[in-house]
Amino acid sequence: GQQVMQIPQYQHVQEGEDFTTYCNSSTTLSNIQWYKQRPGGHPVFLIQLVKSGEVKKQKRLTFQFGEAKKNSSLHITATQTTDVGTYFCADLTTDSWGKLQFGAGTQVVVTP
Amino acid sequence: DTEVTQTPKHLVMGMTNKKSLKCEQHMGHRAMYWYKQKAKKPPELMFVYSYEKLSINESVPSRFSPECPNSSLLNLHLHALQPEDSALYLCASSQVDGKPGQPQHFGDGTRLSIL
Numbered sequence: 622g623q624q625v626m627q628i629p630q631y632q633h634v635q636e637g638e639d640f641t642t643y644c645n646s647s648t649t650l651s652n653i654q655w656y657k658q659r660p661g662g663h664p665v666f667l668i669q670l671v672k673s674g675e676v677k678k679q680k681r682l683t684f685q686f687g688e689a690k691k692n693s694s695l696h697i698t699a700t701q702t703t704d705v706g707t708y709f710c711a712d713l714t715t716d717s718w719g720k721l722q723f724g725a726g727t728q729v730v731v732t733p
Numbered sequence: 734d735t736e737v738t739q740t741p742k743h744l745v746m747g748m749t750n751k752k753s754l755k756c757e758q759h760m761g762h763r764a765m766y767w768y769k770q771k772a773k774k775p776p777e778l779m780f781v782y783s784y785e786k787l788s789i790n791e792s793v794p795s796r797f798s799p800e801c802p803n804s805s806l807l808n809l810h811l812h813a814l815q816p817e818d819s820a821l822y823l824c825a826s827s828q829v830d831g832k833p834g835q836p837q838h839f840g841d842g843t844r845l846s847i848l
Contacts, residue, residue: 652834654834654836654837662841663823663839663841664823664825664837664839666836666838669836709776713834719764719766719781719788719835720781721837723775724775725774726774726775728773
C-alpha cells in the first residue's frame with residue numbers, strides 16, 4: 622500500500638528556535654491528518670488538511686498541504702518545552718474507510 | 734482528560750492466559766478502532782468497527798479477537814499471545830457522517846507485557 626515518509630526522524634531544538642517536519646509520498650494523498658503524542662501519552666489530533674495548497678495555523682503551528690497533494694509540513698515557531706513529543710502525519714487511505722496510514726513520526730526534543 | 738477510557742492501564746500475562754482489554758466512549762461515535770504501538774514506532778491499525786460491525790481486519794492473528802457489544806464499548810480478547818505481542822494497545826473512536834477523514838480520539842492505552 623501507499624507509504625508516507627516522514628523526516629526527520631529526530632529533531633533536537635533549542636528553546637525559542639523554529640523547526641519543520643515533513644511528510645512525503647510518491648503518490649497523491651487523499652487527506653492528511655497530524656497528531657501529537659507526548660512521551661508516555663496517546664496520539665492527539667491536531668489538524669486535517671484536505672485541499673491542495675491548504676495552509677492552516679494554530680498559534681505557533683503552521684500546517685501546509687502541497688499543491689500536488691504529495692507532501693505536507695508542520696512548522697513550529699519559537700519552540701517551547703511543551704512542544705516535546707512525537708509528531709505523526711497520517712494519510713487517510715481511500716481503499717478502506719477510516720484507515721489511517723501513519724508516518725514514522727518526528728520525535729522532538731527541546732533543550733531549555 | 735481523555736474521552737476514551739481504556740482498562741486496564743497495564744497488563745502482564747503469560748502465554749497461556751486469556752485476558753480482555755476494554756475500551757469505552759460516550760461521545761456518540763459510531764466508529765471504533767484498535768491499534769498496536771511498539772516503542773518509538775507509529776500506531777499500527779488492527780481492527781475497525783463501524784456501527785458495531787467489523788469493517789477492517791488488518792490480517793491480525795486469530796489470537797486477537799475483537800468484539801463490539803454496543804456502540805459505546807469495544808473489547809479485545811487475548812489468548813495464547815506471544816512475547817512479540819508486548820506493546821501499547823490503543824483504542825480510538827471517531828464520528829461517522831458519510832465521509833471519511835474524521836479525527837480519531839485515542840484512549841491512554843493498555844501497556845501489555847507477555848511473559
